[in-house]
Amino acid sequence: MSVQHPGGKVFSPSFMAMAMCLATSQATFAADTEKPAPLELGATEISGQQLGETTEGTQSYTTGEMATATKLPLSMRETPQAVTVITRQRMDDQAMTSVNDVVKNTPGLFLSQASGPGRQTYKSRGFDIDNMMFDGLPSAYSGYANSVQPNLAMFDRVEVIRGATGLVTGAGNPSAAINFVRKRPTLTPQVSITGAAGSWDDYRGELDASSALNDSGTLRGRVVGSYRDANSFRDKETSDHGLFYAIGEADLSENTTATLGFSQQEDQTNYFWGGLPLGADGHHLNLPRSTNPGSDWENKKLTINTVFGDVQHRFDNGWKLNLAGSASQLNGVFTGTYQSRYRTTLARTAYQSHQDDKQYAFDTFASGPVEAFGRTHEVVVGTSKRILDATSKEYSPYDTNYPLNGTKPDFVRNGKGHAITSQDGVYLTTRLNLADPLKVILGGRLDWYDYDDRQGNGDYKVTRNLTRYAGVIYDLDEHHSVYASYTDIFTPQSSKDLSGKVLEPIVGENYEVGLKGEYFNGALNASVAVFQIDQKNRATQAATQLGCPQLTCYDASGLVRSQGIDLELQGALTENWQVGGGFTYTRVHYIKDTNAANKNQRFDTDTPERMFKLTTSYRFQGPLEKLRIGGNVYWxxxxxxxxxxxxxSRYRLEQGSYAVADVMAGYQVTRHLDLQVNVNNLFDRTYYSAIGTSPIWGSTDTYGNPRSFGLTAKYTF
Structure with missing residues (x-):
């Protein structure tokens, strides 16, 4: 779907200048735009110029609606939080394949490899992201255990809400919610075959087929298959990734639609744990980027199977009833080492574990309009349940002095951990239409949280935890709104006080004010936000341990504060020019802590305080209409x-500020065949994407990828 813009109008490339000139160009845009005919995108019909939720086929870097923040279908301008969408077009333009690519290119998010290059964690506003969502259903994420990277071939878009998101996720950190929205079947037949080849023998193939399955179109199906086999710039590093995804959709009646789907993803790599060691003096060793500190026998293999489904019924009065559920099982084997100096000289720490995680999520909610005081308001009421059944099997030896050139140890199982975490919640959200320019969103959630340690005595519960949500949006004019919001989230903790009672949960409170702009009927969105997050009730060691019934007693008195600014621009500057980018500044520091010396000190020094990310693409017209170019800058x-x-003694180890640039060029050879070339790290910048923390045990110096080339060919039937 293309969105009409003023013919020939070009804006300044300056980020702020682009945002400032939008309002003045809007009148010209309205006068010059011809209303196109309705466009049918699969089973979804989009009329006029307004973008819908589905991004596939729109060529856009933004979306019309997203429901991740409150379950209300709101535009970005109507959502009183900082939000980003990574559309299908943007994934394709940047040749993204995994969530790592999404995080690296999303404003405000940081890809951390401080625990090793294959045990990545994701951060936002200074805190780890410990929940991912799939079609709105939350799923626990840990970079240490279930570190599977969702394959992007099966998703239409990725929606990101920054800040505390307890209303939709329940327990977690006040960081962000990353919601992966799956591709849906299309009404009209479409088949595409994609092949890609890149540096270091990186090969990928993908098949995507979708169609109606009967003459009336009431049954629709889609199948996606993907396989990637790759080496790396590091010597002898290999990985492979496989995906099978199938989804069916059925109109049970004129007002009822049911969906059922299945996905299986397998990931394998022989390099995932330790990075490069530091020198004994704490300095970077500055080894060649091709250095592989691992052993030939190391391996990490993950398989995750997921069954999901939903039923939606649309009532005649505008109300909808949604029932959704998913069940997934992750099976992973980790066998690896990292280099360490536990006994002065450089050796290896060798380890093996087997992870078996089962996750279940169920959500039922009703939403619709309510008439009151002469105005129409919106209400969402629902209930949800989450279960994480995690089993870990440990093996010996766990050897901290294993020889650098040692063969694979004879690992023998010697332990097991088993814990079940369950969450039950009820929630209510309403958007009150108090006046034409004034909207208020109020929400609340009650959660019952239960951690059951089946192998020990570490059980704890949280009963009726109240999560709150409040947002005010005021329309300044046709294109601009100001907003203020308060959101929070809770994190249960197992530490106990002097009486032996488990501490109250950590609470993350997010305060945010901002200005949003929406231009060209939603084809371009701009925003600026100022935020503060207080994460309070953190466990701090009690001043006295007298009478402590356990090893150590704690008080719920710790406080960490995150403050910053968030600027973003995403969408179309002209009919053929797409842009997505933003600048974030985040300062996270201790206010109260067990160690008084931490007061006003940085909370996490190996996370950058400032980040700038920009992606753009341009489609030529006239004689060059088959050509498109683009590029990315990360700083x-x-x-x-x-x-x-x-x-x-101490040594300050640094990775200075750095910028990496990527470029892209694509050419539509025929109506069916498209070719695209991507060059990443164009100027071959050498930098560390993660830095070490200790010459003794912290071997996590990890180089960023050198310059690489990729060619993608896509044939569409």
């Missing part, structure tokens, strides 16, 4: 760690 400020040496 971050410095990171550092104060490394403690063997003599207890």
């Amino acid at each position: 971050q400020s410095r990171m550092y760690n104060d490394v403690v040496l063997a003599d207890s």
